[in-house]
C-alpha cells in the first residue's frame with residue numbers, strides 16, 4: 001500500500017487557546033498511518049501533491065459540507081463500568097465503589113461476560129469520535145488483555161491497564177489480589193502480553209494501574225514503579241478525587257497523593273492522574289517538573305469531587321491536561337460532551353452558586369473557553385499521553401482523520417467558529433444533522 005491523500009476543510013487546535021481552519025487542505029498519509037504533509041492551497045507544492053495523488057487514484061475529496069477534525073482523546077475511562085453508566089450515582093465514592101462498582105468489575109473474571117460488553121463499548125467510543133482512549137480494566141488479567149485485543153481489532157488507539165489493588169482492608173474479599181507478590185507478577189505478565197498483542201506498532205499500550213491509594217499497599221506502589229522503569233510504560237491512577245480519598249492518604253501517610261506517587265517512583269512523564277481536585281501549589285510544581293498529566297473529568301467531578309477542579313490554573317501553568325469521560329463516574333461516553341462540561345463546570349465555578357452571597361460568589365477569572373476545551377479534547381490529550389495524536393501535522397498518526405457528524409458536533413463546531421474567529425462561516429450551519437462519524441485511513 002502506498003501513500004494516500006485527502007482534500008478537505010479541516011480544523012484543529014495546534015496551539016492552546018487558538019485553532020486553525022484550513023479550507024481545502026491536502027493531507028498526505030503514509031502506508032504506516034503517519035501524516036507526512038499538511039498543505040494549504042497557497043503552498044507552492046500544493047497543486048503538485050494533489051495532482052500526483054489524482055494520477056495514482058489515491059486522493060479522496062470530502063464534500064464542501066464535510067469537515068475533518070482530529071480524533072478525540074479520552075484520558076480516563078473504566079471499560080468494565082459501561083453497563084452501569086447512568087446508574088448508581090446516588091452514593092458518595094466509597095459507598096459507590098463497594099455497593100455497585102466492585103461487584104460489577106468482579107464479573108469480568110468470566111470472559112463470556114467481558115465478550116458481551118467490551119466490543120460494544122469500544123464501538124460506542126469510536127462512534128463518538130474517540131480514537132484514543134486510556135482504559136482502566138479490572139484486576140483480572142485475561143479479560144484485561146481481551147480488552148486490549150478488542151481495541152486492536154477495531155483500530156482504536158488504546159492504553160489499557162489491568163488494575164492492581166492489594167490492600168485487603170480496603171477491598172472486598174471477592175475482588176482483591178491474592179498477595180502483593182502475585183499482583184506484581186501478574187502486572188508484569190500483563191505488560192509483556194499486551195506488548196505482544198500490538199508488537200509495539202503504536203496502537204496498543206500496556207499501562208501500570210494502581211487503582212488509587214486506599215486500595216494499594218506501599219509495597220505494591222514501589223513494586224509497580226520498578227515495572228514502570230523496566231518497561232518504560234505509562235501509568236494511570238486516581239489522585240485526590242474526593243474529600244474522602246484525599247483525607248485517606250493524608251491520614252495514612254501524612255502526604256498528598258502526588259507526594260506519595262512521586263516518592264514511590266510512579267510519577268513520570270507518562271503518568272496520567274485522574275481528577276486531581278485538591279492539588280497544593282507544591283503538587284502542581286511537582287507535576288510540572290516531572291511532566292506528568294491530569295485527566296480532567298468534569299461530569300464525574302460534579303458527582304464525586306466535592307469541589308471543582310482548578311482547570312483554569314492548570315492550563316495557565318502549562319500542566320499537561322486533557323479530558324476524560326470517567327465512565328461510569330461520569331455517565332456519558334462522549335468527549336465532546338466532556339468538552340462542553342469542562343466549559344460549563346468552569347463557568348459555574350467562576351459565577352458561584354450561593355444566591356445568598358451577593359459579592360465574591362464565585363472565583364473570578366476561572367472560566368475556560370470552547371476553543372480551549374476543544375484543545376483539551378484533542379491535542380491537549382495527546383500531549384498528556386506523550387503520543388503524536390490530536391493534531392494535523394507531519395509525524396502524527398492518521399487514525400484521527402474523522403468526518404464530523406451528529407447534531408451536537410455540528411452545534412459545537414458552530415459555537416467554536418463563531419466565538420473564536422468572528423468570521424462568517426455560515427457553512428457550519430449547513431452540516432446535515434444525520435451524518436455519522438466516519439473514520440478515514
Ligand SMILES: [Zn+2]
Nearest residue numbers: 238274326329
Ligand atoms: Zn476513575
